[in-house]
Amino acid sequence: METGFGGASFDHTDSTPAESPVxxxxxxxxxxxxDVLEMAVQAAERTLKDPLGPLASPAGSVAEPRPEKRxxxxxxxxxxxxxxxxxxxxxxxxxxxxxxxxxxxxxxxARQLQAVSSVPGVGGPSGAIYLDVNG
Numbered sequence: 046m047e048t049g050f051g052g053a054s055f056d057h058t059d060s061t062p063a064e065s066p067v068x069x070x071x072x073x074x075x076x077x078x079x080d081v082l083e084m085a086v087q088a089a090e091r092t093l094k095d096p097l098g099p100l101a102s103p104a105g106s107v108a109e110p111r112p113e114k115r116x117x118x119x120x121x122x123x124x125x126x127x128x129x130x131x132x133x134x135x136x137x138x139x140x141x142x143x144x145x146x147x148x149x150x151x152x153x154x155a156r157q158l159q160a161v162s163s164v165p166g167v168g169g170p171s172g173a174i175y176l177d178v179n180g
Contacts (some may be wrong), residue, residue, distance in 0.1 A: 071123045
């Protein structure tokens with residue numbers, strides 16, 4: 046069992062008896078997809094914990110921001126095997142929790158931006174300022 050940030054745990058084994066024999070390649074393909082999705086949930090949890098992430102590292106450190114690739118669902122060779130159901134269900138619950146936390150963070154940032162933009166002279170275009178140095 047693997048535990049991510051925020052207490053999300055992912056069970057990589059499932060003791061559910063298989064309803065029908067599943068070829069190893071089908072199970073392996075599904076497990077690979079679950080691995081990728083779990084890593085994405087963990088990355089989102091790290092971002093929620095430390096929004097600046099690598100940007101907060103000292104200059105010259107080895108940590109550099111990497112652009113995230115948009116995930117495209119792969120074509121899988123069959124339905125989700127019973128042996129992976131519990132893991133997939135736990136992953137779906139973790140995704141829901143992280144999605145709620147991300148939405149709360151987005152709303153918090155929107156409130157902060159609204160508060161900052163309500164301060165006169167902040168965020169607006171600056172006008173020309175002339176200084177009379179001769180007079």
